[in-house]
Amino acid sequence: VIVGAGPAGLYAADALTYQAGPNAEVDVLDRLPTPFGLLRYGVAPDHFKMKSLEKVMQRIIDRPSVRFLGNVALGTDVTRADLLERYDAVIYAYGAPLARRLNIAGEELPGSAAASDFVAWYNGHPECSVDFGGFVASSVAIIGMGNVALDVARILLMQRDKLPVTDIADRALRHLVEHRPTDVYIVGRRGVAQARFTLKELREIGDLEDVAIIVDPDELAVSEIDVHELAGKPDMAPILQTFHGWAKAPRKATPHRLHFRFLLEPERIQGTSRVEAIRLQRMTGDSRGVTRGTGEYVEIRSGAVIRSLGQTGRMLPDIPFDPKTGTVPNVQGRVAGRHGPAAKEFVTGWARRGSTGVIGNTRGDAAELAELIRTTIRSEPEGAAPPDLIELLAARGVQVVTAECWSRIDRRERDMGKELGRPRVKLESVGEMLSAARAVDSTTRPPGPRTAPQENLS
Ligand code: NAP
Numbered sequence: 001v002i003v004g005a006g007p008a009g010l011y012a013a014d015a016l017t018y019q020a021g022p023n024a025e026v027d028v029l030d031r032l033p034t035p036f037g038l039l040r041y042g043v044a045p046d047h048f049k050m051k052s053l054e055k056v057m058q059r060i061i062d063r064p065s066v067r068f069l070g071n072v073a074l075g076t077d078v079t080r081a082d083l084l085e086r087y088d089a090v091i092y093a094y095g096a097p098l099a100r101r102l103n104i105a106g107e108e109l110p111g112s113a114a115a116s117d118f119v120a121w122y123n124g125h126p127e128c129s130v131d132f133g134g135f136v137a138s139s140v141a142i143i144g145m146g147n148v149a150l151d152v153a154r155i156l157l158m159q160r161d162k163l164p165v166t167d168i169a170d171r172a173l174r175h176l177v178e179h180r181p182t183d184v185y186i187v188g189r190r191g192v193a194q195a196r197f198t199l200k201e202l203r204e205i206g207d208l209e210d211v212a213i214i215v216d217p218d219e220l221a222v223s224e225i226d227v228h229e230l231a232g233k234p235d236m237a238p239i240l241q242t243f244h245g246w247a248k249a250p251r252k253a254t255p256h257r258l259h260f261r262f263l264l265e266p267e268r269i270q271g272t273s274r275v276e277a278i279r280l281q282r283m284t285g286d287s288r289g290v291t292r293g294t295g296e297y298v299e300i301r302s303g304a305v306i307r308s309l310g311q312t313g314r315m316l317p318d319i320p321f322d323p324k325t326g327t328v329p330n331v332q333g334r335v336a337g338r339h340g341p342a343a344k345e346f347v348t349g350w351a352r353r354g355s356t357g358v359i360g361n362t363r364g365d366a367a368e369l370a371e372l373i374r375t376t377i378r379s380e381p382e383g384a385a386p387p388d389l390i391e392l393l394a395a396r397g398v399q400v401v402t403a404e405c406w407s408r409i410d411r412r413e414r415d416m417g418k419e420l421g422r423p424r425v426k427l428e429s430v431g432e433m434l435s436a437a438r439a440v441d442s443t444t445r446p447p448g449p450r451t452a453p454q455e456n457l458s
Pocket of ligand 1: 100101102143144145146147148149151188189190194195196198201265266308309310311355356357358
């Protein structure tokens with residue numbers, strides 16, 4: 001069984017049904033009624049190529065040897081013991097859902113939020129806890145220099161006629177067409193050489209037609225230690241060139257500006273009843289490449305502060321968790337328990353490594369994991385087997401969303417989109433999803449018996 005139907009979990013299902021023997025059968029659980037995890041709720045809606053991976057993921061779910069069981073939460077609807085009792089191997093693939101915090105004064109003010117909440121909002125995540133409909137700010141500061149910061153800035157600044165052709169959540173579309181900030185700041189606590197952007201994503205933001213990119217050449221200074229560090233990072237050279245190009249380029253005459261600011265560490269978010277500004281200390285790099293404060297402070301006036309600092313894992317009942325790394329402790333994907341390696345528990349994706357790497361990286365993990373499982377796990381002899389998980393869940397009153405139910409949700413969303421000339425309109429609450437899942441539809445096929453795995457999708 002795999003816990004988590006995001007890309008890491010589904011690539012693991014793909015690899016297992018292909019590599020772990022012709023009789024391998026896999027159940028994939030997800031807390032939400034919908035599959036695809038970060039692909040549906042994390043990837044920016046305008047990243048069409050990446051979003052098209054959903055088709056590949058759907059083909060994995062459609063395999064007769066794979067069973068999708070949505071709306072099933074580990075720790076609430078099923079316990080670790082329930083899973084260990086029923087399956088030869090248990091794979092945790094539930095990601096790293098919690099946003100890191102700045103831990104500075106003012107972080108709780110209205111107008112301050114995590115990038116992951118903003119992403120959840122524009123992607124229609126049903127558990128989004130912040131209503132960005134109330135975020136009306138002409139100036140927004142994003143803290144952190146990773147690809148998520150670029151996603152957030154792009155969605156905030158993108159020309160509004162580019163939004164409806166995406167599957168952006170209806171609530172976000174309605175708000176964003178009315179409100180487009182004039183100034184967005186992406187702020188890093190370290191220098192340009194330490195930025196974590198990737199080149200493709202950086203260039204993409206430079207392609208926004210009516211947005212001026214503003215970079216202060218003085219903040220691009222690369223220290224000697226950076227030069228040394230950069231020698232081992234050939235990917236950084238074109239990134240530096242891109243920034244230097246922007247710093248030199250004549251400024252576009254447009255009311256929409258994206259400012260990149262370097263070497264500024266957040267000290268305090270200011271405001272009386274809501275965010276009005278962020279105060280930051282100017283930093284400098286020392287000879288060991290460690291930054292230290294200069295004692296000089298800078299203020300950026302902004303009505304919203306979005307922290308984009310990366311994600312960390314969540315502790316689930318009974319499952320080993322290392323609070324320092326925010327991951328499930330493991331040795332090459334095998335869960336490390338208090339008394340040594342767990343007999344049949346594994347972990348993959350961001351739950352294994354933390355929030356680093358792109359979706360494609362989890363495929364390598366999946367292949368490695370499938371091989372580990374193939375070579376170390378023996379199917380337990382049939383005996384007095386406990387009832388199938390579906391029966392247990394039914395007895396507990398859990399409304400399981402099967403692949404067939406998910407196809408009804410999917411169809412409902414596409415139909416709603418068709419009426420508006422959009423690819424889909426996402427259902428934004430679990431209640432709506434469950435009622436779409438229940439809708440009687442004579443064209444959906446009944447759950448059939450499992451057969452041997454089909455082609456590998458990789
Ligand atoms: P990230 O790449 O880890 O970037 C986090 C940023 O936050 C870093 O610049 C980090 O600076 C900064 N930071 C952390 N703590 C801070 C603090 N207390 N104060 C100020 N700054 C702080 O995280 P991410 O952007 O969330 O991305 C996560 C992963 O998803 C990455 O691997 C990313 O490439 C991937 N992703 C890919 C795409 C895409 O391919 N299109 C899109 C989105 C995400 P330091 O370096 O100084 O710690």
